[in-house]
Amino acid sequence: MKRISLWVFVAATAACVIASIPFTAGGADDEGSPIYGVKIPAGYREWELVNIAHEAGNLNDLRAVLGNAVAMKAFRDGTLPFPDGTIIARLAWKDVPSAENNAVFGRFQSFVTGAATNLEFLVKDSKKYAASGGWGFAQFTDGKPDDEALHKTCFPCHEPAKAHDFVFTHYAP
């Protein structure tokens, strides 16, 4: 029988504990984001996957983009602009090596999700958010909205994606 060394077990356990820190679910009394007033939508974690990505550098994260039903239909059909009612969620976790997986692959190569970093939402309402391309923005850390200074950077950052209705993510079939 193949023995797994104790340190692999300890590292795997630590990774599991770290990975289990959840994104906090939203509720009716929760605070909305500065400027836009966007709250964490109920059930977002169960939405369908749009695509995934990896940010190296200072962010050092693995990220997944999920979409509600309106979003998913638009992504699949290639509809632009996204219709009102579209909500896109961006989840992100620290990118951490997996000792358990590396032991199986026999080399240092495998990275899995560690602690959640922050949670972002794009909400389409072309009237309410006309000044920002029709989108309301929100970023939450540990279930609380980040500050107004951060939220002032959202739309300027997304402006280069204007040709795709300010959305960077495309659908991965």
Place this chain on the structure above:
Amino acid sequence: MKRISLWVFVAATAACVIASIPFTAGGADDEGSPIYGVKIPAGYREWELVNIAHEAGNLNDLRAVLGNAVAMKAFRDGTLPFPDGTIIARLAWKDVPSAENNAVFGRFQSFVTGAATNLEFLVKDSKKYAASGGWGFAQFTDGKPDDEALHKTCFPCHEPAKAHDFVFTHYAP
């Protein structure tokens, strides 16, 4: 108005084309995997996200694990072993730099999904697959099952995860 250089546009377009090569959807006449006879389940692409990971080295991919309803309930509840009827899907795409995103971040750091590589499934049937921990395995490339030699490696590779019912992936809340 901020100008986006032509090369960024071309690179972004190329990335979109590459990213649109789909995983082929399954159908009733499709071939099942060698040894296990597992076929591509209908609708798998719309299942919920379990977790994501990044494999460096020779694989150089970004991967997402999705689960059917039985799987998701077990992952959330921490149920072991996974119940019969659990199906877990592992999608993977080449890990490619995103020129469009790097232009926004102002540095080389952003990696997105390129072409799909292969598609894997774990199907739980504790009677039918008793000889392999209760799991049937399948790997498909471009919609076709990979060969028998490949499928002989599935269970031995998964055996180190025996304490988690042979499943490497954990749920990322």
